[in-house]
Amino acid sequence: MDYKEINGCENKKNPNEKKSNLKRIGIGILIVVLTNFITFTIALRMPLKGTVRISESKYDEISKFSKMFIVKQNIEMFYDGKIDENKLIDGAIKGIANSVNDPYTVYMDKDEYKEFSTYTEGDYVGLGIRVGVKDNKIVIIAPFEDSPAKKAGIISGDIIEKVDGKQVLGKDLDKAISMMKGEKNTYVVLTINRQNTEKIDIKVKRDVIPLITVSGEMLDDKIGYIQISTFAENTGSQFQEEVNRLNKKGMTGLILDLRQNPGGWLTQSIEITSKFVEKGKTIVSTIDKNKNKEEFKSKGGELIGIPLVVLIDGGTASASEIFSGAIRDYELGTLVGEKTFGKGIVQSVLDKKRFGFGDGTALKVTTSKYYTPNGENIHHKGIKPNIEVKYPKDLLKKTYSRETDPQFKKALEIMKEKMK
Incomplete structure (x- = not known):
């Protein structure tokens, strides 16, 4: 059974008890600090002599910021399932970057940044394609010569609609690229929209792509x-x-x-x-x-x-x-x-x-x-x-x-x- 807390009575057998408690204490302190900060900002908005007012927009911004931590705390307290702390935080950061609706503005976690660096500096395992974004669609700019993508029949102008059955749009560009990479000799299936006339599934075998440019x-x-x-x-x-x-x-x-x-x-x-x-x-x-x-x-x-x-x-x-x-x-x-x-x-x-x-x-x-x-x-x-x-x-x-x-x-x- 997963570790859980009910009315403050803890399962003493769980080895992560101390670590979990410290996390909750840390979050609790953070929430208290933020709550006090918001209370202070409310006081600043009151029309008292000698006080400085804070704008409505700034107050709303601070309130939403605190809401993010409250949501995180509630998920940890009540969500009945496995939680990955790093993914939880990375997801929140990615959401901020994605909200600008620019497919080229993205937050990259450690694995994604490592892949990005390899893509521009050395060899990598993937399909050997260059992609861009038009009208929120992922478009094949070009397959490399002698690449797995080229050999599989992928051509310039193809639109990638799905990767292994999961729909992807322009805003998901980096996610789609990450999904197309993987271990050598494994396969990925791309659902392609070709010239807006036909949709085809193309199975491509991943291989090492040397960056001889x-x-x-x-x-x-x-x-x-x-x-x-x-x-x-x-x-x-x-x-x-x-x-x-x-x-x-x-x-x-x-x-x-x-x-x-x-x-x-x-x-x-x-x-x-x-x-x-x-x-x-x-x-x-x-x-x-x-x-x-x-x-x-x-x-x-x-x-x-x-x-x-x-x-x-x-x-x-x-x-x-x-x-x-x-x-x-x-x-x-x-x-x-x-x-x-x-x-x-x-x-x-x-x-x-x-x-x-x-x-x-x-x-x-x-x-x-x-x-x-x-x-x-x-x-x-x-x-x-x-x-x-x-x-x-x-x-x-x-x-x-x-x-x-x-x-x-x-x-x-x-x-x-x-x-x-």
Whole structure:
């Protein structure tokens, strides 16, 4: 039988008795303190000579704050079931973060933050997909090449409605990502809404997903081709290594493929964009809620002036849109493909002690909007290509081949014209 208290008579055999009593005493003291504080604030509201009044809104805020602790105490006293103290507290904190209705603002507990850090810094076990949120729906931006998701038939534009039978919405983004990760060689079932015409269940086997974010090769006529899948912590160095390798082979023009790139670290985007933009020019600027503006300037690089074509599509988002916006605004290259995703906001990860953390948890919060060099915020608007080329949807269901890729073929045609 579970330990319980009735009329103050305790079960002396329970080994957690002392610990439980101390918890209740601590909560009791906290409630008393809060109650006294509220009583004091009521006194402040009374129209007595020489007193300071507290506003109605502030009083209501304090009352609700105390209500949270009272609810917790009542659950512990009366709920007939197992209670996990950590989950109880984490749930309350998550509720505060979720209440702003921003799918990119989330509180991460220790496990979730560990997964998030792995996702941006190293390998992880999952499905190999990039996702975003549109109209409170979780949308597949892109599956990785050779990933479990790609092999299972998941394609860009698919909407995830359920994970293992549990419905998920845009506001549940981080929860859904966590559910899709797990142990290697285990399975997860995604219920997919494809093009609003059919719903299908796809069973995917989890595997290790290596974060190799940059790949490249030399094409004909000294044209280099580089693909960046995401802007992870080491993408800048990987990009430089690839540029060095292609330069040794005689690269004089570059096709940069940012299709299906969902973004990532702002710092890495700026580092790579700097290689194409003259030193001192603004790559991107951010403005926060207090109207504080920060400009990120180019450091300059060895690719300034190189003939450039950039491939973009609906999966090109966030940090990759920062790159595309700078190239467009300074007319440094030709954008080919389809309009980008349209994510013009910046998130910061607060995990240090000065933010009240330092215990392995973190808060990822939207802190500012970003603007292209011409002052445009592209949130929910995206960036239009200089030359629009649609990718046929029927090709998405087939094995990829450059021979049938109209966007790549157009980019190659334009590059050859540039190099004449």
